[in-house]
Amino acid sequence: MVNSKDFAFRVNKQTPANGSLPPAYGTVIDCRPAHGRRGRSEKEVKSRPVRLTRVPGPHGVECKKRKRDGKDFKNDDGTATASKESSVDTMSTASVSTASTERPLVVRKSQPAPTRFRRGTVLKKQVDLDSWFTILRFSDPAQLLEMRTRIASCYRFLRDNPMLWKHSRDHSYDDSLPDPPSVLSEFQYAHLRHGHGCMSCHKPSTRKTYWAFLRRWCKTCLHSKIVKEHEVIAMLKEASEEHVLELLKCLPVAIFDSWENYVGVGPGNTHPQKNVYILQDVENLLAEHGRERDENPATWHAECRVWMSEKEKVIQERHDFARKMEFWEDHARQVKSSDFQEKKMARKKYFKERAAELTPPITEKELQLCPSYRRAVVIPKMPNMLSWSQLKPKVEKEAADVRKRCSTPDPRRLPDPMSLARERVQHGLPFFSHPSSRTTTPSTDPFF
Numbered sequence: 166m167v168n169s170k171d172f173a174f175r176v177n178k179q180t181p182a183n184g185s186l187p188p189a190y191g192t193v194i195d196c197r198p199a200h201g202r203r204g205r206s207e208k209e210v211k212s213r214p215v216r217l218t219r220v221p222g223p224h225g226v227e228c229k230k231r232k233r234d235g236k237d238f239k240n241d242d243g244t245a246t247a248s249k250e251s252s253v254d255t256m257s258t259a260s261v262s263t264a265s266t267e268r269p270l271v272v273r274k275s276q277p278a279p280t281r282f283r284r285g286t287v288l289k290k291q292v293d294l295d296s297w298f299t300i301l302r303f304s305d306p307a308q309l310l311e312m313r314t315r316i317a318s319c320y321r322f323l324r325d326n327p328m329l330w331k332h333s334r335d336h337s338y339d340d341s342l343p344d345p346p347s348v349l350s351e352f353q354y355a356h357l358r359h360g361h362g363c364m365s366c367h368k369p370s371t372r373k374t375y376w377a378f379l380r381r382w383c384k385t386c387l388h389s390k391i392v393k394e395h396e397v398i399a400m401l402k403e404a405s406e407e408h409v410l411e412l413l414k415c416l417p418v419a420i421f422d423s424w425e426n427y428v429g430v431g432p433g434n435t436h437p438q439k440n441v442y443i444l445q446d447v448e449n450l451l452a453e454h455g456r457e458r459d460e461n462p463a464t465w466h467a468e469c470r471v472w473m474s475e476k477e478k479v480i481q482e483r484h485d486f487a488r489k490m491e492f493w494e495d496h497a498r499q500v501k502s503s504d505f506q507e508k509k510m511a512r513k514k515y516f517k518e519r520a521a522e523l524t525p526p527i528t529e530k531e532l533q534l535c536p537s538y539r540r541a542v543v544i545p546k547m548p549n550m551l552s553w554s555q556l557k558p559k560v561e562k563e564a565a566d567v568r569k570r571c572s573t574p575d576p577r578r579l580p581d582p583m584s585l586a587r588e589r590v591q592h593g594l595p596f597f598s599h600p601s602s603r604t605t606t607p608s609t610d611p612f613f
């Protein structure tokens with residue numbers, strides 16, 4: 166119950182928070198003393214029910230707003246209640262505004278506003294893992310690799326979701342990258358494809374992955390680990406004289422050219438190319454072969470071929486993958502190169518056209534003599550107004566210098582032989598000067 170000077174309000178009971186809410190209502194009791202004929206006829210105080218829509222807070226913004234609205238309402242509408250009390254104003258405003266907006270009486274607990282993405286601001290609400298999966302599947306595999314290496318919280322998630330890597334790879338490369346062989350995990354594949362640094366000596370600038378060996382090594386490390394085919398055959402002969410060729414097929418092999426450069430996955434049969442193997446692979450194979458033989462000496466002769474055929478299958482799968490991967494990389498390199506070439510040509514054309522529109526126009530020959538132009542046209546990017554606005558002042562200055570140089574004779578230049586001859590004839594000098602016979606050797610030219 167709220168008392169005012171002339172009015173009282175009675176608010177109904179709190180409605181439950183659950184379920185559909187009944188329309189809120191209250192009762193306004195007119196406590197004004199009755200006057201005149203009305204006072205004689207009415208003995209009880211007059212009351213009328215009104216619907217409540219808002220519960221104004223004592224210090225809230227809404228309270229102030231409502232007061233302001235009440236004043237506005239009073240000024241605009243002359244038929245409003247003639248009460249002068251602010252509380253009555255508030256109440257009458259509330260009763261009028263009921264028809265337009267109905268709000269529940271129960272004030273629900275406000276949800277925390279989402280955190281604005283700002284550097285250094287910690288997120289209040291955590292993103293659930295399903296959302297992360299959806300977000301990260303559209304990321305580049307190189308980015309995922311960076312996240313796995315540098316962000317501790319991402320490490321487990323990326324390690325335990327191999328399909329995420331596959332989605333990311335398919336999305337970024339339009340399903341063109343071959344799937345990894347069974348011996349490689351998705352992370353290992355991404356590491357070989359997008360990682361940097363030698364996997365042996367950790368030299369950071371190493372980028373080359375030898376897909377035949379599924380390793381990324383610098384050239385020094387590669388050459389320290391390989392063995393030639395004849396050396397491998399000698400080692401295999403010591404272990405098993407009768408299965409040398411079969412064991413050879415159980416080893417990953419690459420082809421090197423005569424300059425000891427990696428050519429691709431093997432085996433190769435052309436003469437100048439050589440098959441090379443990794444020494445560690447040969448040693449591991451021989452160790453496993455010896456272990457299996459010693460464990461089953463009685464049945465080894467029968468099981469030997471099965472064991473070798475299993476090994477050969479794995480190596481064959483690796484070689485097939487390596488071939489696909491090397492083909493894909495060659496193709497990507499060619500596409501990139503032709504794309505760069507197109508961009509360079511577009512730059513040349515664009516800059517020539519813009520230079521021709523200048524006053525005075527700069528010709529193509531003058532442009533060729535400008536160092537800034539020569540530097541600009543080897544950048545593999547599409548031209549635009551910004552690149553031209555950066556190049557234009559440099560080209561104008563250099564073209565002016567070129568014109569100045571062309572107009573004034575350069576003392577370092579060799580004199581024109583025809584003009585020299587013309588001058589000599591004009592001054593009555595002999596056309597060819599005779600050298601002194603004492604200091605110079607006689608000419609062997611038959612024409613002189």
Ligand SMILES: [Zn+2]
Binds near residue numbers: 365368383384386
């Ligand atoms: Zn290395």
